[in-house]
Amino acid sequence: QVQLVQSGAEVKKPGASVKVSCKASGYTFTSYYMHWVRQAPGQGLEWMGIINPSGGSTSYAQKFQGRVTMTRDTSTSTVYMELSSLRSEDTAVYYCARGFQVPRDWGQGTLVTVSS
Amino acid sequence: DIQMTQSPSSLSASVGDRVTITCQASQDISNYLNWYQQKPGKAPKLLIYDASNLETGVPSRFSGSGSGTDFTFTISSLQPEDIATYYCQQYDNLALFTFGPGTKVDIK
Numbered sequence: 001q002v003q004l005v006q007s008g009a010e011v012k013k014p015g016a017s018v019k020v021s022c023k024a025s026g027y028t029f030t031s032y033y034m035h036w037v038r039q040a041p042g043q044g045l046e047w048m049g050i051i052n053p054s055g056g057s058t059s060y061a062q063k064f065q066g067r068v069t070m071t072r073d074t075s076t077s078t079v080y081m082e083l084s085s086l087r088s089e090d091t092a093v094y095y096c097a098r099g100f101q102v103p104r105d106w107g108q109g110t111l112v113t114v115s116s
Numbered sequence: 117d118i119q120m121t122q123s124p125s126s127l128s129a130s131v132g133d134r135v136t137i138t139c140q141a142s143q144d145i146s147n148y149l150n151w152y153q154q155k156p157g158k159a160p161k162l163l164i165y166d167a168s169n170l171e172t173g174v175p176s177r178f179s180g181s182g183s184g185t186d187f188t189f190t191i192s193s194l195q196p197e198d199i200a201t202y203y204c205q206q207y208d209n210l211a212l213f214t215f216g217p218g219t220k221v222d223i224k
Contacts, residue, residue: 035213037160045152045160045203045215059211062117095159101207102150102166106159 002026004096004107011113017084020110022096029077030054033100036070036081038092039109046092050100051079086114118142120206122216128224135191137219139182139204147183150205153198154218160203164189191221199223 007021022034036048049060051070058070064083072079079096094110097103119142129135139149147167152160162171164180167187177192191198204216 037215044201044218045154045205047205047213047215050211050213061212097160100211101148102162103205104162104165104171106161109159 002098002105004098004105006094006096006107006110009111009113011115012086014087014114014116016086016114017082018086018112019080019082020094020096020112022079022081022107024077024079024098027098029072030074032098034070034072034079035097035099035103036068037095037097037103039095040089040092043092048081048094053079083112086112088114090114117212118145118206118208118214120204120214120216122204122219124219125217126220126222128222129194130224131194131196133194135194135198135221137189137202137204137221139187139189139216141185141187141206144184145206145208148207149180149182149187150207151178151180151189152203152205153200154203155200163202194221194223196223 003025005023012018030053035050038046051058053072069082091114096107098105121140149167151164154160163174163178168180179190181188201218201220203218207213
C-alpha cells in the first residue's frame, strides 16, 4: 500500500532553514507528482508547491518563491522541502501529498516550530 | 493566482440534517476542484475529486457538484463522525493549486 513517511519534528531559530523529508513506498516513485502543503496552528491548509519526481521540475506558490526548494532523490524514493529564512509565521505542520491534479495520499505531517 | 472563497466559514447542524457548503473560484476552473475532510490532528482526506466524483471508499452521503466558478459540497444526512473541517481545493493548468479557507462543521 502507498505510504508517505515524513521526518520528525523540528525546532528552528528565526533566520535558519529547515529541510523536511517525505519517503515514499508502495508505488513507482517517479510516476506521481508530490505536493507540499502546510497548516499553521488553528489555520487552514496552504499549498506551497509541487515537484515531479521523474525529472525534478517544480512549481511553487508565489508566496514562497525564493524561499522554498523542493528536491528529490530517486535512489531512496524521497522528496525534500527546504524552507529558508524562517520566521515565527512559518511555525506549522508540513505535509507531503501524492498526486497531480488530485493529491490523494498524504504523509503524517511534520511540525516545524520557529522560535528564538 | 486563482482565489477560492468558501461559505459558510462554520455551521452547526443536527444529526440527519442536509449540509451544504459552497466554494467559489475567482475565475473559471472547469471541474478542477477537489473536496477534503480534515479532523483535528489528522492529515486531510480526499472525499470528492474533479468536482463530482466520489473517492473510493467514501460514503455516498457525500457529494459534489458544479463547474466553472461555482461549486457545492453536500452531506445528505449528517452523522456524528462527519464533524470536521472541509476544504475545497482547485488546480489550474499552470500547476498552481489553492485551498479554500475551510468550513468547520459541528453538531448542534
